[in-house]
Amino acid sequence: MLNNSISIALADIGTAVKRYSLVGMLGWQDVRQRYRRSAVGPFWLTISMGVMIGTIGLVFGQIFNSPMKEFLPFLAAGMILWSFIATCLTEGCTSLIAAESIIKQLPIPLFVHVLRMLWRNTLILAHNIVIYPLVLLAVQKPLGIEALLSIPGFILLALNLAWASLLLGIFCARYRDLPQIITSVLQIAFYLTPIMWLPTLISGRSGTYLLDFNPIYHLIQIVRAPLLGQDVSSTSWWVAGAMALLGWCIAIIIYGHYKRRIAYWI
Amino acid sequence: MASIEFHNACVDFPIYNANARSLKKRLIEVATGGKISTNEKGRVTVRALENLTFSLNDGDRIGLLGHNGAGKSTLLRLLSGVYAPSSGTTKINGEVASLIDISLGIDPEATGRENIFIRGILLGMTKNDISKKLEEIIEFSELGDFIDMPVRTYSSGMHLRLAFAVSTTIRPEILIMDEWLSVGDEGFKHKAEMRMNDLVKATNILVIASHSRELIMHACNRVIWLEHGKVKMDADPTTVTRAYFGE
Numbered sequence: 390m391l392n393n394s395i396s397i398a399l400a401d402i403g404t405a406v407k408r409y410s411l412v413g414m415l416g417w418q419d420v421r422q423r424y425r426r427s428a429v430g431p432f433w434l435t436i437s438m439g440v441m442i443g444t445i446g447l448v449f450g451q452i453f454n455s456p457m458k459e460f461l462p463f464l465a466a467g468m469i470l471w472s473f474i475a476t477c478l479t480e481g482c483t484s485l486i487a488a489e490s491i492i493k494q495l496p497i498p499l500f501v502h503v504l505r506m507l508w509r510n511t512l513i514l515a516h517n518i519v520i521y522p523l524v525l526l527a528v529q530k531p532l533g534i535e536a537l538l539s540i541p542g543f544i545l546l547a548l549n550l551a552w553a554s555l556l557l558g559i560f561c562a563r564y565r566d567l568p569q570i571i572t573s574v575l576q577i578a579f580y581l582t583p584i585m586w587l588p589t590l591i592s593g594r595s596g597t598y599l600l601d602f603n604p605i606y607h608l609i610q611i612v613r614a615p616l617l618g619q620d621v622s623s624t625s626w627w628v629a630g631a632m633a634l635l636g637w638c639i640a641i642i643i644y645g646h647y648k649r650r651i652a653y654w655i
Numbered sequence: 656m657a658s659i660e661f662h663n664a665c666v667d668f669p670i671y672n673a674n675a676r677s678l679k680k681r682l683i684e685v686a687t688g689g690k691i692s693t694n695e696k697g698r699v700t701v702r703a704l705e706n707l708t709f710s711l712n713d714g715d716r717i718g719l720l721g722h723n724g725a726g727k728s729t730l731l732r733l734l735s736g737v738y739a740p741s742s743g744t745t746k747i748n749g750e751v752a753s754l755i756d757i758s759l760g761i762d763p764e765a766t767g768r769e770n771i772f773i774r775g776i777l778l779g780m781t782k783n784d785i786s787k788k789l790e791e792i793i794e795f796s797e798l799g800d801f802i803d804m805p806v807r808t809y810s811s812g813m814h815l816r817l818a819f820a821v822s823t824t825i826r827p828e829i830l831i832m833d834e835w836l837s838v839g840d841e842g843f844k845h846k847a848e849m850r851m852n853d854l855v856k857a858t859n860i861l862v863i864a865s866h867s868r869e870l871i872m873h874a875c876n877r878v879i880w881l882e883h884g885k886v887k888m889d890a891d892p893t894t895v896t897r898a899y900f901g902e
Contacts (some may be wrong), residue, residue: 411776418762418773449737494755495777496736563671649739652732653668 390570394645401648402641405500412501416508431516439520449585456530460587465524465581466613467584473514474550475575480487480506482561482568489655499651504557507547521616529613533618540609542621548633551607552640559647562654582606604632656830657749659711659734664743665867666729666884667705703729704884706743711860718875718892719864720899726884727864728833731755735831735863751858752778752827757818757836763807767798767817770806774821788824789846795842795850796820812839819847823854830858835870 405412424430445468446461454459481503485492488502525532561567582605583591591599600606607628614621704726711717732738733745736754761770762779771792775785793802796816798809806814817837823836838847855861855874863870865871871878871892878895880888888895 410782414773414776418765422762422764489755490759491777493732493737494735494753494759496751496753497777652738653741654671 390575391628392457392646395619395641397643397648398641398645399416401498401644402500403433405504408501409504410507411497412504415501415505416512419505419509420512430529431513434513435516435519438469438472438524442520442524442592453586453590455587456531461524461528462521462530463587463613463651464585466616467609469520470546470609470612471509471513471579471582471584472517474546474605475579476513477507477510477530477550477554478575479568479572480510481550481557482533483558484554485562485651486565486655487559490522491624492652492655496615499558499648500555504515505527507551511547531618532616535618538615538621542615542629545629545633546608546612547628549629549636555644556640559644559651562571562651571606578603582609584609595628608632623654632649658709658746659748659829659860660746661709662743662744664707664740664745665702665709666726666733666738667700667702667839668695670699694740702884704733704740704881707886708743709879709886709889711862713859715860715877716875717860717862718871718878718895719862719881720866720871720878720895721864721887722879723864725881727881728755728819729884730881731831731833731862731864732884733830737775747829749827749828750779751829752824752825753831753832754836755831757822758814761806761814761818764805766805767796767802767809768793771821775824778822778825780825781848792820792824793862795846815839816843817849823850826854826857827840828858829860830855830862832861835863835867835874871896 424433427433429436442465446457448462449455449464450457450460452632467562470599474654484502486501488499488505491497492499492502495504522532556573557567561571579585582603583600588596588600601624607625610625611621611629614625660818662901707730719730721727729738730745731753733740734747735751735755736747737753739745740811760774762773765773768789770843771789772782772785776782796819798813798817801809801813804818809817817838819838834848837844837850844868861874877893878890878892879886880899888898
């Protein structure tokens with residue numbers, strides 16, 4: 390029974406990955422569809438993100454009295470990554486629901502729709518990340534070779550987001566109240582995670598709770614720290630790696646178990 | 656080699672936003688569609704298909720007959736692998752293509768050429784396949800220079816011709832259709848007909864739902880008549896159409 394559902398899930402995920410050209414095309418199409426006939430296109434996202442980072446940077450930099458050279462790159466990298474994570478999770482909730490017309494007609498592996506959502510958001514992230522070197526330029530901070538370490542960090546982050554959005558997609562197809570709950574939870578997570586505030590500002594016991602026990606902090610840290618020229622703590626790597634492994638195991642079992650039902654729920 | 660094997664396949668739809676005990680439901684039950692009932696957990700379910708057992712083999716051209724709500728579309732979805740049976744087993748060997756809605760995936764803002772790729776990849780073709788057949792598809796659709804214009808500028812006839820031209824380039828082993836595809840004006844219809852015939856000839860198994868006696872007699876060699884989710888009759892076209900449509 391368990392073996393059976395695991396093989397169902399693995400077969401579906403395997404075929405989904407093999408149909409990467411479908412994933413790639415649908416993801417591109419999503420981005421293009423949103424900005425067709427607009428002169429600046431997806432860079433509108435970059436512009437609004439840039440404006441937001443600039444504003445928050447000025448205000449909170451003043452409030453926290455942090456030096457801009459340190460605060461602004463931290464905020465930019467954090468905001469860009471957070472918007473990627475948060476959009477992946479909220480859109481993960483609707484990834485299967487939104488694909489209803491395809492799911493009910495073509496026997497395409499369901500995981501394709503999750504991958505499509507991840508790919509679409511990766512493309513948007515690629516547009517947003519342009520801001521980061523500009524910020525570095527503005528505050529005259531160099532970008533070191535260790536920034537390359539953010540690439541494996543990003544892959545690990547994506548692996549984590551993939552299982553999380555697959556699970557969310559399944560549960561949200563069945564329980565339609567869940568997307569709203571997730572949105573609220575993400576909003577809280579945004580304030581609890583050091584994105585707008587520097588982790589050094591918090592000390593003592595509450596720091597341990599907000600940082601070490603916060604999985605999102607570790608996920609952001611494995612990509613953000615290298616970009617800021619800092620070392621990633623081994624705890625962050627371990628937490629992110631363990632989460633990916635454990636999360637995928639759970640996701641595969643649940644997915645295999647409910648896969649046959651999903652088309653009925655949608 | 657393609658084959659389809661159904662053994663006691665049932666489809667129950669769970670309905671999550673309905674109240675089991677309502678008079679309206681009682682009334683609907685006697686009207687159309689499947690049987691509405693509550694399962695042991697008190698959840699409302701609609702039984703769309705009940706205990707279907709049959710096997711289809713190479714060369715079978717199946718026509719599905721039945722009134723609205725008899726379960727034809729559900730059966731087509733079960734055959735295409737979109738739904739899994741809630742109980743019983745379905746074994747489908749062979750590559751399936753479903754041409755229920757040929758416009759699925761077409762993006763009105765994209766050009767005709769882009770849409771050929773979108774639609775083709777959705778149907779399981781590779782980019783290479785499509786590139787090879789691109790010229791042929793464009794020529795068949797008779798869209799000329801419009802192929803590089805956004806599809807939203809097309810007339811509905813042009814839109815359908817494009818969708819038809821792409822959708823009929825696939826060569827699946829099992830082909831599933833809801834009604835015969837026919838598009839365009841008189842001249843085009845003839846061309847489309849020939850293309851459909853080629854497609855059907857190339858497939859091992861065809862399953863088509865229809866309300867047309869003529870079509871069933873012309874295209875099928877076996878007919879399944881569904882009523883209230885059950886097989887009422889499964890025989891050769893002449894016998895079934897006689898019973899279904901009357902003499």
